[in-house]
Amino acid sequence: MKKLLIALAFFTMMTAPQAYAQMKWRVVAIAHRYVSPSIDTKDSTRFQYSYKHDRGSSIMADTISFDSMWGYSFVHPAGRAPHYAPNGIVKVCSYDSVNRLTRIIESPSPISSYTTDTVILYNAKGLVSDKVMYKPGSMSGNDIVRQFKYDYDTGGRLAYYGELHYWPNNTPINFDVQEWYEYDSLGRIIFDSTSLTPLTGPSGIHSGKTEYFYDTSGKRTAYGYNYNNTTSKYDTTTIGFTTFDSSGLIIKTELYDNRYQTQGAPIYSIVYEYYPSRLLKKTTADYYATKKVVDDYSYNSAGYIEQHIQVQYANDTSRHNYNYYYEHYWPAGVDETVMKQRDITVYPNPTQSILNIKAKWKASGALDGSVTDMQGRVMMRWSDKTNEQYTKQIQLTHLQSGMYFLNLSCGDEYAVKQFMVR
Known part of the structure; x- marks a missing residue:
């Protein structure tokens, strides 16, 4: 991205x-x-x-x-x-x-004819609020294909996501996908729920939810549920485990069908490997013990x-x-x-609450800085006056764990640096 x-x-x-x-x-x-x-x-x-x-x-x-x-x-x-x-x-x-x-x-x-044109809109805090996808229409102008809507909690974390499908002639129908998210005091996800409204086939809303629990060894357990229309209750359908290393990188994910969990046969498992620079090196995914997908980067x-x-x-x-x-x-x-990437230093990396920045530029001038997540959402933004040597410390306590990009521009120079929040 x-x-x-x-x-x-x-x-x-x-x-x-x-x-x-x-x-x-x-x-x-x-x-x-x-x-x-x-x-x-x-x-x-x-x-x-x-x-x-x-x-x-x-x-x-x-x-x-x-x-x-x-x-x-x-x-x-x-x-x-x-x-x-x-x-x-x-x-x-x-x-x-x-x-x-x-x-x-x-x-x-x-x-x-399936070329798409996606316009991205932002709210007053600089977070993505809408993505509107078009394709060339048979008449003049463009037809809307889908619209994606986003809303956030007071900490800037995603709280709601919805997909609005359009029929021809730009006619919207009900949201066919909606998702809600909740977090704990540390910014970790603890609950999400999803509702799916089929565009074709039997009518009705199919709902699901997931609850997340964390232990002290760096493992997250997720229980998945589907709504049973007959009993009007949620049935446990899957159990997933995500293991992190001490710095917060995901090193393994597993998903079990609840009916077969005691047999120790996961629906799928993915193992993650990284370079010393913490960039993703390789993933090995096993599905149902019969199919495997290996990705190298x-x-x-x-x-x-x-x-x-x-x-x-x-x-x-x-x-x-x-x-x-x-x-x-x-x-x-x-x-x-x-x-220029080599002239930007950030530390500590990974970090928990603050990030120190050191940069060198060809000349002094106005500097624009921002932090964006892996989806391109702007988490924070600032402007400074800088000399050839630039130093700054930014607070990151409002960010949840994950990978982020530091973006700096000064005059005709532009640089990006990746960092992690634990």
Whole structure:
């Protein structure tokens, strides 16, 4: 979500009348199944890329040029229409003046009628309040596909989530998914409930809830319940266990069908492995003891993902392999931005209540800072005047445990640092 990745974008967006003078646009693509993007040339104003199969055959070569307002134009080779990487996902993201994600335009490849355009809205505290997803309509304008609504408690934690489905002609129907969350005094989740209203099939609301309990050894137990319409009571359906290490990283999750728990056969279990930098290295998921999915992740020196390899097994036999390749580029020059990551120091990391920040900039000026969670929600924001050397201490007692991003911008420099709250 926040990582600037190379890619393609549709031609109509590049020439759309809503000039993006106040927006920062970042281009994102994920190429997979043995299709890897390579950069032919790049500088601070443009880059040219091509996608090649492993066997080396070039399937596209285009250029994206960036203007001084962080907009861009799409330059096609003479006589060619836009091309797209097969089996790729094409995204273009826009950010506002305080670097909040405000729009995501996405299409499968090759481009199809199911391209979506998602607009993201924020409340007065800077938290995401709505996401509205559109797709191109058959008439003028766009049709709304879904709307996602969010509400928070006084501590800024998610308290309500709802999905509103729209039929054609922008006609809303009832919320088909609603979720509620409660937390303890330490900010740990202790209860959630869900109601599902089917769009088709038998009418009625199907409800479920989960209760969470914590012990002193770093393990969380979750009891799942489904509502029984016949008895008008909740029946226990699943029991889940989540194990954390001493710093708060998840190292294992297990889920049992309540009927078979005594037999020791989980519905699924996932084991997590990490690099010394605390970035996720590998997950191994076992489902019903017959299917296994292994995901491996690698990153560049700045901590941004470069490759994700997934192997799916059935009865210990490899069935499907997927390779996802990522390239990261900033319009203002990627090398300078990646280098800037090394000039940002945060400590302690992980932390429980405070975070100390040290940074170096090319020149003094106005600095904007923010903390965002892994979903892109802004947890806090501030502005300062800074010299070339910048130091600050921020309070994090209102944040629940998890991974977060520190975002700093000063003039034309921008940097991101990941940290953890226990």
